[in-house]
Amino acid sequence: MTADTHRSIEAVWKIEAPRLIAGLARMLRDVGQAEDLAQEALVAALERWPTDGIPDNPGAWLMTTAKRRGIDLLRRHRMQDEKRAALEYEFGSDAMTHAPDHADALDDDIGDDLLRLIFTACHPALGRDMQVALTLRMLGGLTTPEIARAFLVPEATVAQRIVRAKRTLAEKKVPFEVPRGEELSARLASVLEVVYLIFNEGYAATAGNDWARPGLCEEALRLGRVLAGLAPREPEVHGLVALMEIQASRLHARTGPDGAPVLLLDQDRSRWDRLLIRRGLAALDLAERLGGGDGNYVLQAAIAACHARALHAKDTDWARIASLYARLAAVAPSPVVELNRAVAVAMADGPEAGLRLVDALREERVLANYHLLPSVRGDLLFKLGRRDEARAEFERAAKLTGNVRESELLRRRAEACADQ
Amino acid sequence: MRVMVIVKASKESESGGVPDAKELAEMGKFNEQLVEAGVMLMGEGLHPSSKGVRVRFEGKQRKVIDGPFAETKELVAGFWLWQVRSMEEAIEWIKRAPLFDGGVEIELRPVFEMEDFGAAATPEIRDHEARLREKIAQR
Numbered sequence: 223m224t225a226d227t228h229r230s231i232e233a234v235w236k237i238e239a240p241r242l243i244a245g246l247a248r249m250l251r252d253v254g255q256a257e258d259l260a261q262e263a264l265v266a267a268l269e270r271w272p273t274d275g276i277p278d279n280p281g282a283w284l285m286t287t288a289k290r291r292g293i294d295l296l297r298r299h300r301m302q303d304e305k306r307a308a309l310e311y312e313f314g315s316d317a318m319t320h321a322p323d324h325a326d327a328l329d330d331d332i333g334d335d336l337l338r339l340i341f342t343a344c345h346p347a348l349g350r351d352m353q354v355a356l357t358l359r360m361l362g363g364l365t366t367p368e369i370a371r372a373f374l375v376p377e378a379t380v381a382q383r384i385v386r387a388k389r390t391l392a393e394k395k396v397p398f399e400v401p402r403g404e405e406l407s408a409r410l411a412s413v414l415e416v417v418y419l420i421f422n423e424g425y426a427a428t429a430g431n432d433w434a435r436p437g438l439c440e441e442a443l444r445l446g447r448v449l450a451g452l453a454p455r456e457p458e459v460h461g462l463v464a465l466m467e468i469q470a471s472r473l474h475a476r477t478g479p480d481g482a483p484v485l486l487l488d489q490d491r492s493r494w495d496r497l498l499i500r501r502g503l504a505a506l507d508l509a510e511r512l513g514g515g516d517g518n519y520v521l522q523a524a525i526a527a528c529h530a531r532a533l534h535a536k537d538t539d540w541a542r543i544a545s546l547y548a549r550l551a552a553v554a555p556s557p558v559v560e561l562n563r564a565v566a567v568a569m570a571d572g573p574e575a576g577l578r579l580v581d582a583l584r585e586e587r588v589l590a591n592y593h594l595l596p597s598v599r600g601d602l603l604f605k606l607g608r609r610d611e612a613r614a615e616f617e618r619a620a621k622l623t624g625n626v627r628e629s630e631l632l633r634r635r636a637e638a639c640a641d642q
Numbered sequence: 643m644r645v646m647v648i649v650k651a652s653k654e655s656e657s658g659g660v661p662d663a664k665e666l667a668e669m670g671k672f673n674e675q676l677v678e679a680g681v682m683l684m685g686e687g688l689h690p691s692s693k694g695v696r697v698r699f700e701g702k703q704r705k706v707i708d709g710p711f712a713e714t715k716e717l718v719a720g721f722w723l724w725q726v727r728s729m730e731e732a733i734e735w736i737k738r739a740p741l742f743d744g745g746v747e748i749e750l751r752p753v754f755e756m757e758d759f760g761a762a763a764t765p766e767i768r769d770h771e772a773r774l775r776e777k778i779a780q781r
Contacts, residue, residue, distance in 0.1 A: 226730075233730035237679065436755075440643075440725060444680030451678040474755075497683060497723070 227272050235264055236363035238281045240448075243360050244335035246288055249308050251398050253342050254388030257360055259295075263288040336361075337400050337452045344413040347394050352387035353416045355380055361448070362441050372438050373423060410453070414462045414519060417445050421466050425473070439470050450505070457514020460505045464523035467502030468530050471495040482627055487535045499530045521550040540570035557586040558594075565598055573605040593622035597632060604639060613639035644683065644753035645724050645732040651717035652746055656690045656710065661741070668740040676724065681735060685722040715747065723753070 239260060246256035263284045277283040289309055296306035343356040358364045358372070366384070370377040390396075401409040424438025446463040453459050475493040478484050506527055509520045525546045532538040547563035561583055568576020580599050589595045600615030616636035620629045661669065676682035688694075691709035698705040711717060726732045732750050742748065 229728060229730045230734065233728055233734050236727060236731065237734060437727070440727075444725065447680035448678060451680075501683070 224272075228268075230276060231267055231271055234276060234280045235267070238284055239264075239363035240336055240339065240361045241281060241332050242284050242288060244339040245285060245332060246292070247339055247342070247398050248331075248335045249289075250292070250305050252305075252392060253339065253360070253396075253398060254392050255292075255305075257388065259288045259292045260284070262291045266291075333452055334400065336448070338398050340413055340449065340452070341400055341409055342391065342396060342398055344409070344416045345391065345396050346409070346412060347390055347396055348387050350416070350419070352383045352390070353412075354419060355383040356387045357416050357445070358420065358441065359384055361445060364441070372441075410456060410458065411518075413449070414458060417442050417449070418462060418466070418519075420445070421469070425469060436473060439466070439473065442466060443470060455512060457509040457512040458517040458519050460509035460512070461514060461517050461520030461523045464502045464505035464509060465519055465526055467498045467505060468523065468526040471498035471502065471530065482631075486529060487538075491533065491535075494530070502530065503527055516549060516553055518550070518554045521546055521553065525550070538569070540566050544570050557583055557588045558592070561589065561592075561595060561598060568602055568605075573602040577602045577606065591622055593619045593628070593632075595619075596622065600632075600635065604635075609639040612636075643726060643728070643755060645726055645729065646751050646753055647722040647724060647732065647736055648718055648749040648751065649720040649722075649742075650747045650749065651691070651714050651719040652744070653714065654744075655719040656692070656714055656717070658690050658692070665741055672738065672740050675738075676722075676735065679735075681724045681726060681731075683723040683725050685720070687720040688718060690719075691717050 242263065243253070243256050243260045246259050247253045250256050250259075266287045267280075267284060271277070292309050293306060296309065339360060340357070343360055344353045348356065354373075355369055358369050359366075364372070366380050367377050370380045373380070400406075421439055421442035424436055424440075424442065443463075443466050446459070446466055450459050450463050471494050472486070472489060474495065475489040475491070476484055484490075502523065506520065506523045509515075509517070509523070514520045515524075525543055528539050528543045528546070544563060544566035547559060547566055551559050551563060560579065564576045564579035564583070567579055577599070580595070580602060583589055583595060584599075596615040597619040600612045600619060603609075603612035603615060613636045616632050616639065620632035620636065623629050623632065673682065673685060676685075691711045694709040694711075696707045696709070696711065698707060724732055724735065726735070729750065729752060736748055736750065739748075
């Protein structure tokens with residue numbers, strides 16, 4: 223098989239995989255088995271399509287193949303009679319589904335099934351690592367090596383996570399469903415966390431540490447957009463999408479010509495992607511119109527939007543950012559949020575006001591080894607002319623950060639305190 | 643990566659013909675699929691070249707030439723901007739587009755990304771990346 227053909231089949235697979243797995247999962251009521259069957263269908267495709275060509279309706283081909291394999295497999299396990307019957311019924315009823323009306327009805331079902339799949343992949347019974355691996359595998363169609371490369375872990379580790387995830391879901395008999403009522407909020411928050419984690423893995427990586435992972439940001443963005451299509455009335459979903467679109471808009475401005483990270487306020491804003499900003503602002507608007515103005519991700523997106531709207535750093539509406547952080551603190555309180563609020567307050571009302579808030583955080587255990595606390599404090603002290611104290615803080619911050627580039631930056635700031 | 647999908651013109655598009663309700667619905671459905679897959683970034687149709695102009699640069703000279711323009715097959719009638727994992731994925735998606743059976747040529751071009759300019763991939767970063775991969779391979 224030529225490399226071209228392989229890549230084409232791979233491309234088709236990534237398009238079709240989520241729906242295939244979701245549809246099978248609905249029939250089998252078992253996500254693990256569904257994923258296994260889907261993989262078998264992929265193997266079959268890799269065997270047949272190079273010679274037969276890619277079928278006109280690859281999704282249908284894969285589904286039919288998967289079902290056939292499933293029936294064969296289940297025939298050998300007599301205890302699975304119920305499941306086999308379910309597959310045979312569905313298989314038989316395929317003949318009736320060629321009418322266009324049926325196709326539309328199936329589309330709706332598939333939407334629900336995809337949603338069920340996402341929620342199952344992010345089920346609380348699974349550890350975060352497993353949730354991430356399963357999500358990328360089933361919803362992104364990523365292979366084990368691709369996931370391993372993305373997270374810089376050995377392939378065996380990823381393979382293990384996926385195997386254990388499937389086993390856990392089967393052992394705990396996790397139902398294939400979308401959570402309802404009160405449960406939905408919390409479960410949705412979990413899904414969004416997984417997606418945002420994937421995004422951040424790619425986003426943080428591009429700041430001079432490892433340039434090979436902006437693909438993760440794209441993957442997360444796509445997942446978010448898919449989710450937004452499946453759950454259009456959930457404001458937090460649009461909030462997360464807004465946040466990611468706006469953050470992604472800055473990807474090309476975050477790295478200087480020598481590969482060093484460039485801070486937000488120093489970035490060349492002409493390199494911000496206006497299309498992504500426009501999309502992000504639209505998603506934010508939608509979230510707010512749905513009444514989600516005080517959601518965790520919506521507020522974070524609103525803060526990002528303040529930066530996005532400012533053509534130059536000096537045009538930033540810091541007062542608004544400060545008040546948004548205050549609202550965020552009410553919804554998702556954390557010392558980090560408070561620290562960020564302090565920065566905004568300092569920009570809006572002067573370093574003295576900001577310093578008061580930062581000083582109040584010095585006893586917070588959570589921030590004990592967080593380099594940004596002394597870094598921010600150093601900056602404010604410097605602005606107030608308290609240079610000796612500022613120098614000490616910058617030096618402390620430089621020691622705390624694991625990032626070589628940032629450490630250098632902070633050491634230079636410490637040195638600059640000695641200049642007159 | 644991003645791909646621009648350029649829909650070339652045809653006699654119909656140049657004559658200013660507007661798609662009927664059924665055609666709009668079909669295209670709408672396709673666009674919806676692109677949105678739902680997280681692929682769609684933007685998409686627009688362009689007025690026929692009779693409504694357009696060309697600006698020719700020759701040294702300091704700027705010459706404005708009114709449409710319509712002759713080479714129909716080379717004119718742009720519309721475009722999409724898609725977020726895809728590969729050119730192959732973009733090709734798969736465009737193959738599924740409706741309404742082009744009558745005979746139209748669609749050109750797909752990858753958009754320049756930062757990585758293409760090599761700015762982000764300094765030798766230092768590539769070094770770091772290589773060392774990381776070595777470390778992982780050893781585990």
